[in-house]
Amino acid sequence: MKIAIAGKGGSGKTTIAGILARLLAQRGHEVWAIDADSNPNLGLTVGIPAEARRKVKPLESGLLKEGTDEKGQRTMQLAIPPREVAQKFGMPVADRLTLLLMGTVDHAGEG
């Protein structure tokens, strides 16, 4: 299941997202918490110390390659499978919980 958390700035969406991710992992699920905010703070809420937060590698457009879909149309697709993405870019936070960070200043790839 993929759950997106949205809302106005300051509404507490990052706090809700972080606590929900931790609770789901505590309930026995494998959870990937993805910070897709260009002002990323989810790492803080899931409990990664400030020093370590700077080491999270952002997901960037280099993850995508050009391919063709089933109709033969040119399209972008993931260059490596999702699990490999999580292993390469994710930071383990707690049992069953991994943090992923979306890149911010990156305008390459799909124009």
Place this chain on the structure above:
Amino acid sequence: MCGAHAAVRHLLGGMQELNVITVIDMEAGLEHLSRGTDRHVDALLVVAEPYFKALETARRCVELGRELKIPRVAAVANKFRSNRDLEVVRKYAASHNIEILAEVPYDDEIQSADLAGSAPDLGERNAAAAAIEKVAVALGL
């Protein structure tokens, strides 16, 4: 389309087979919805504080989520301090046909943790964490 958004969108799109739950903290506001970053999600939870402008933003998020045909679109009422706060949010949600999945009270522990730059302790479920856990239950997780 910004490459970083595209990377997240394709990652989510490629995860159908995996037994993994993703919780995505989206950008504040509505832009991620127009970019289609949320195209592949199963649930869109819109966090709403008991302020009119926050409720208006939440309503617009919900409407866009419905347009994107996200299977479950609902609100989480957050940081209410009184029954009156809660009534305002409930009334607003009802008048726009928005489901409220959980009602999370304002919480001093969370606020203190935030100020200290640390994560709130979930060892003993306080009222806010217990309310957030209801989201997991409501989603069948």
